[in-house]
Amino acid sequence: MSKGRAKENRPGLLRASLNPWLVRVEDHPERLAFVLHRVTGVIIIAYLLLHIIVTNTPARAGWEAWDQLMEQFGTNIVNQVGEFIVAGSVLFHGMNGIRLLLAEFFGVCIGRPEKPKPPYIPPTYRACQRQLLYLIFAVWPILWVFAGLLIFGVF
C-alpha cells in the first residue's frame, strides 16, 4: 500500500468515460459503446447549444440573414466537416440509445439470470443486445458515409 494520500478508487474521468482510445475493449464491446455514447453525447450537446443560437437568427435578423448564414455554412469546408462529425455522433448515439432503451428501460435482449459457472460469462454478454451492438457497429459507418455524401453535396 502506498504511503501518503490514498488513491481514489476510480480510473479517472478521461480514461473512464471520455477517451475511446484509452479503453481496453477485449471481449467487451459494451465498454467501447459506453465510451462512444458519452463522447458522441458531449459532441451533440455542444452542437445543440450552438444550433439553438444559430436557428434564432431569422427571429432576430430576418430570413435574409438566415440565407446568408446558410450560404456561408454550405461552402465552408470546416463547417461541413463539423456537420459530418455531428451526423456520425447522432447516428451512433441514436442507434446505441435504442439498444440501451431496449435493455435498460424495457428489459429485453439482456438474457435471464443463471447460476454462475465457469467460464463465468454473464448471460447479458450472450443475449441479443450483443448482436444488436455488432449490428450497430456494422450499420453505423454505412449510414455515416451516406450522411457525408449528403453533407458534402455529392447528391
Add this chain to the structure above:
Amino acid sequence: MGASRIQMWQYITAILLIVFLGGHLVERLPWLVGAESYHDTLRSSFVSKQYGSWWSIGLLILAYTALFHGLNGVRGILHEWKPRLGTLWDAIIWAVFIVFALIATYTVAALW
C-alpha cells in the same frame, strides 16, 4: 427530484427524441421534401414553412427534450467528475436549460 426519477425522464426523453429528432432529420432528406440537395433544405423557402406550421410545436418539444436529455447527461458526467460540487452542477445545468429553452421558445414564437 430523486436520481432514479431523473433517470426515468432520461429514458422518456430518449423515446421522444427518436420520434421528434427522427422527423426533424427526415426533413433534411432532399428527395422527400422536393429539394435539389441537402443544403437546399436549409434555405428559408423550406425552413420558414416548418416554423409556420403545426410542426413548430414539434420543434419546440424537440428543443426541450433534447436540452433536458443532453444537459442531464452532462450533469451526470460532472457529478462523477466532482461529486462534492453536486449542488453547483445542478444549479448551472438548470440555468443553462432555462436560458436555452427561452431562446428556443422565442425563436418558435417569433417565426410562427
